[in-house]
Amino acid sequence: MTPLARGEHVIHAAHGRGQVELDLGDTTIVRFGHGLEEVLSAELRAQPAPAQVASRGDVQLPLDVLTRLQAELITSINDTWGVFARSRIALLPHQLWVCRQVLREWPPRWLVADDVGLGKTVEAGLILWPLLSRRQVRRFLIICPAGLVEQWQERLRRMFDIRVSRYHPDLDHARADYWNGHHQVVVSLQTIREDHDGRHGRLLAADPWDLVIVDEAHHLNVDDQAGATLGYRLVDRLMQAGRIGGLVLFTATPHRGKDRGFVSLLELLRPDLFDARKPLAEQLPQLSRVVIRNNKQNVTDLQGRRLFHPPRVQAETYRYSPAEADFYRMLTEFVASGQAYASTLGDTQGSQAVTLVLIALQKLASSSVAAVRRALHGRLARLRAATSAARGSRRWTEQYRALEGQAETEAVNALDEEVGEWASWVRLMEHELERLEELVAAADRVEEETKLQAILAAVTSRFEGRSVLFFTEYKATQAALMGELGRRYGEHSVAFINGDGRIEVSGRTLTLTRQEASARFNRGEVRFLVATEAAGEGIDLQGVCHTLVHVDLPWNPMRLHQRVGRLNRYGQTRQVDVLTLRNEDTVEALIWDRLTEKLGRVMQAFGEVMDEPEDLLQMVLGMTSPSLFRDLFTGAQSIPRDALGAWFDAGTGHFGGRDVVDVVRDLVGHSARFDYQEVSRQIPRVDLPDLEPFLRNALNLNRRQVRHDDGLTFKTPEAWAGEIGVLRSYRGLTFDRSLAGEDLSRVVGVGHKVLDAALGQARGLEASVTVLTVRRPQPPLLVYRVFDRVTARPAGERGTLVGVRLGPAPTVLRDWEALLELNALQAGTPGSPRGADLQADVERAQDIVQGRLDDLHLTFARPQVEFLGGIWFQGPEA
Template sequence: MTEMLAPDTLVSHPEHGQGRVIIDSGATVVVRFARSIEAVLRDLITVAPSLARALVTGQLDDSRDTLLRAQALAIRSVNDQWGVFSRSRVQLLPHQLWVCHRVNRSWPFRWLVADDVGLGKTIEAGLVLMPLIASGRVRRLLILAPAKLVPQWQQRLRQMFDIRLQPHSRAIDTPQLDFWDTANMVVASIHTLRGEVSGEDGRPSKFLDAEPWDAVVVDEAHHLHADERTGETLMFQLLRAMEERRRIGSLLLFTGTPHRGKDYGFLSLLSLLRPGEFTPDEDIEPQLAKLPEVMIRNNKATATDLRGNRLFTPVTVESREYAFSAEERAFYNTLSQFIVDGRAYASSLDGRAQTARMLVLITLQKLAASSIAAIRSALVRRRARLEQTADEARTLAMREEEGRTLDDRAADEEDRTPFAILAELMDGEIARLDELIELAEPIRQEHKIRRLVDLIEGELPPNEPVLLFTEYKATQALVVNALHERFGHGGCAFINGDERLDELRRPDGSVGPKSWSREAAADAFNQGDVRFLVSTEAAGEGIDLQERCATLIHVDMPWNPMRLHQRVGRLSRYGQTRPVQVFLLRNPETVEARIWDLLNAKLERIQQALSQVMEEQEDIGQLVVGMTGASFFERLFAEGQTRRAGGLAEWFDRETATIGGEDLVDRVKTMLGQVARFDFAQVGRNLPQVDLPDLERFFSAMLDAEGRRILKREDGLEVKTPAEWADADYALQDRYAGLVFDRAAKLGKMGAARLVGVGHRLFDTALDHGLKRTGVLAQLARLTAPTLVGVIEDEVTGQGASISRVVAGARLEADGTITVLRDWELLQDLNAIGRSDDLGRSSAYDISLEDAEKRLRSAIEMQAPLLADMLTRPRVRSEMLLIPEPMTPSAG
């Protein structure tokens, strides 16, 4: 008869790993494993070696096996909490590690991350996901992003973390291919998938009926909007439908503007994360108290490196003025009057006619603020359309007139037909357009563009890379031509939504089209192949341009201030090594410039008011603008055109009374005061001071133990995969070359395949085999002090914890004091064992191994609440004891 297993006996199971016996029922045994309590077959478990038994018997284990197991335990513990060993190709930052640590405290996780632009949301997502993918907890992953950001997510997660996402497209999403039931790691456009809710194709949604996703990440999550008056956007409905069908395990939302001005929308967004805890139909104040457990916000003002040094310097913004020529002034004044008259006429119309007319006038205003070249081409197109409509109206009027009798004509001599009136109105507007076109036609050298070129040539260092933003393609072509003319052809790339400009002058003087893809233009600029990059809003998001450039010029100003933050975010982001300088081109004669002056002054006053009451300094302009809403600024600039200069300031104050009002300031203050945020002063000492190079010693020793010698080549390490590993995993290569543990290494086209860390197939295999080794008590040469490796577990089950175990160490110093080690400090100590011959031998210890274990375990227990603060009731288990050579089991 098999001996009954006593409660708390350490056992191993081929599927669940190590656990402790709760009840031995004979054929089955109830065991508590790391993530669950299972009733398993007795025949499938084996009694694992335990330190307690080894201390009684005095049986020593193989020193190499025990050291490798200790290192593997420490590596897994550090990475599960912080993701620090993930294979990101950029240096990880404290706030990014902290976000990973915070999010992965629970499972499934539900968080809204509202960091400033440029703090590395893709890296944060990768750090959160990599440990979960490596451990098998996340097998089905869905990334949802705006269409233009889908390629970026696919590229960056592959390059930085070797997370390979399959992009979704309608072309491959067919009934025959069955995409959603076969793809497990997907990145998709949320704008495309919103049709799954509306049923655009008339068939059931395979997307919503597919297997649940272990984790869903949504970028630009403010598109998931709900309004108490207009209802929910289709994208919001999509996420809600997924929730209702239980298709989402963990959910991570990213947005820089979580609160768009209405509490209802903000709470609706939070309700997607925590249904039942947040509801838009109830008062927001008591719900804000729950924000620390659902919302994270870090800002550039407090972002630091691992030494606590601030990463970002304030962005310098300067204006450069220019004036109209006489011809430009005449055109601007005439256009302004045309718009004023047009608005007056539009106000007399009803419904759609009024809306359509206003939209035309607003578009003309925006174009005029960009360049005369932009407005000229629009006026010509507008005139052509009106001419066609007027011709059609005249034809219909003539037909109507032909059908009337002489008596009808005599009776209604003063009453013209509707078509006749329409034709007359069209003719009147065409005449006004002809006047504007005539004034614009001779203006081919615009003073704004001349001032722009003079600024670059006169104030910037030679060959200084410059990023320029403009609203419209016509202005973009004007700028590209001017830069080519002054600084030479071939020195300027461009980005726009069409990836093409038609009116570009060639070196031979001819005019024709040129194409630049978004990625090719950004690469050429980052690599120094071109000095200038001129972009529309197509590069306002999703492109990193800080590699060489620290100078940005706003050729024109968008009516939505949020776009300014997005533009500057292309340069003011992690990796920028110089202060970012921004120039605004403005003409003080224009209404737009005066409104911008008033708006900037108001935002500065709001910033000052909030800075006085906030502990951490933060640029809250982006939040305030986001809470105000783009439609407000659109109306502000549009209506401002009709105001006389003398009364503009008074009108502006009335219209913007709610911006920076007490309610908004209090809301920003309350929200920022409640959210979870990284604080280096509080968290800094706990941050793991280890990186990929700290894995190399374990990796090399592990392969050596398997009989494989690592060869050091100029381009990295070369090793043949152990046969046993290759036989068990077909995905492993027979041989690996060029392996490096350096994020800064130039990896070439092989990229992530050469960078070793958690997530690399060969390293993960080595880590798994290290964890399966069985040593618990070993004597190590050159170990200077007895060291206990302890595992801190949670006594409480069912907490939904992503992390249920944390490794810690305790070292008994020669003077009798004990040093408690966090997992990463323990790894550093283990890596140092045998590193050099001058470490010296340990002092003699007048203490038994049993007493040493008890003292060391007690020391870890004292600090367990701090070492494993995510656990409800931490309990310490002695996993292994490493002793110096002079100490032996008979020493006590």
């Protein structure tokens, strides 16, 4: 084989076009668009440089040149923005921007702290697609909470046709080599953080992951007293062992109130920039290099119109019936007696257990009489049967505390409801049995709950004809409301979501999966959905609904924000209405009034330090220990009403204080964020339909006829048929994202096997220069590649293409603008280069691009501009 000279242009099947740097005989070092590669010399094919073709005045067939340039531009656009991914939903500017930010350097190391409801799964899919399509990522691991594993698997498949395996511990054993046999895996943090049966050793011994994504990454925490969580330790071990390439963390609440935990998360990503031993204030200037924070108030559509509006919150006041008031009074006295008894036990396990039981009873009562009555009946039955003391005492207390500390809301609520059975071993007070019998009798005298009647009245008067989402803490309350809705609107009008997919309603056992319930509700097949906190995260319910009713108010305001986020999220087209129920005779209502006032003052404080105060409530709440709210609600029971205000102010002195305002302001102010005014010019205004002209040209190039039978129908060209996964023929291919929910295999985007085959063939064409005969002559359109000559830097941004439309006032076009111009052309009759100085045009346009590099916002150390190809135009008289 003839040696290749330095600078000679070659083409490689996998890496595309490049220039020879050094011929080593059997292998050759070639500079491709993404960097240097050493490849087998036999795999290279020499071809003339486009600039040489232009200098000689050689011209090629217009269809060849047009198709090749379209393919190069499509690849450039998608590598940068992921815009041609086959998502089933239209992509938003901030999502494309996040994709570009993350992919600008390799390996990516980012903390994406977008507000809830902005589409983190879409952002993750956009990040993955270009990496998978250009084979930069082969192995990736997604770590998420247990309740979100199925959602990640289903959404990536449905939205992007990315198939991930769900980790099953039973398949991971010493003889299986699980981690090397599965390259795209989603696993729950609760499972993977435990080192059972040598799991971590096998994970550390397996091949490295090209990319790891962690959802709800605030669970990777480091505390001053408790130290690092198991999840943090595992990810840190994988990083230290070189088993993680890129790492992207997602969490809406990255700062949990302590600087060390936050900086430790950043140090996990970029130990070269952050040190958890140093003050956060010293490291704030580096924040924009690792943290992205977008909020609902700033995200827009492509026209710059804001997409989200603050929810419209209304309150419905109701009063207890005499029977309910009597029961509430007796329960308050019962709890007070129990607290007094617990104080006599000192700081013992028994005292802690009594306190937990009383807290559970209070929480149940604040939800509904039905919820607390069930627990009281269970406890009474146990005590009457004199069930013994030792059963599960330590187990119940420790399990409750552990779940509470891990913010396992649904599991804690389930324990609350079983408090009567789990905690029957502990005595709550002297003569408890007699007091409990009186309390249960008072609960049984409540035949109708005024709260539920107030909800039904509101549905009839305020929300007539609407789909309504109800949220409650407990299954007993859920069942009571479902029974009332079923009696009034029919049993088939309501669906439910809870932790185990089962519920007893009016003597019937109902079963329904979370996915089935949400799908039926989003399609409008049922008017009402009654959900527990099992639907509080990781589920979209905005399909046809914009109305939410809080059946009860949780003792942590964070969960209110998460509930509203199920509706006020990407895809919601209407302002969300939220209804809360309050009873001013209860201490819970008074505490909630105080909390609302306090949060209002916090947001007012943000208005004083920020030009546009945004929805930062979730971040403020995320910095607050849940125990603060628990202590407020439980402690308030024993405070006289006239002293409650002063007591509340003393207990919340640090909640939302100036230190919190300062931390949130600094975090948001120093994070990278989408700004429509700054980046709107860069965001590509192209979508899947802009791929159709290329695919038609590619089929025409292969002499394949195309029919339009409810989409594109054709027989696959022989040149594409050898690619894995390419079918012999296609029927009804479409570029309409909205049809992806019906059959994603019909939707064409980058990653579809037949389009990838077409792009591969077209990019391998030698054609680069042509003259096209047109009715009206126009200035030539030339395309250039801009890349970085320095390869010893993080190889993220692989280069970009730009177009130049020459003429009296030359125009520099971004890659997507150049594609749109090429899409408007018809590859017709070839012309001749007579009367045109092709070489002079190439050099002139290259100088123009060189002078406009700053406008491209590239991160290159030594950018180089290279002519890729061009089309000249001449009239028919020529």
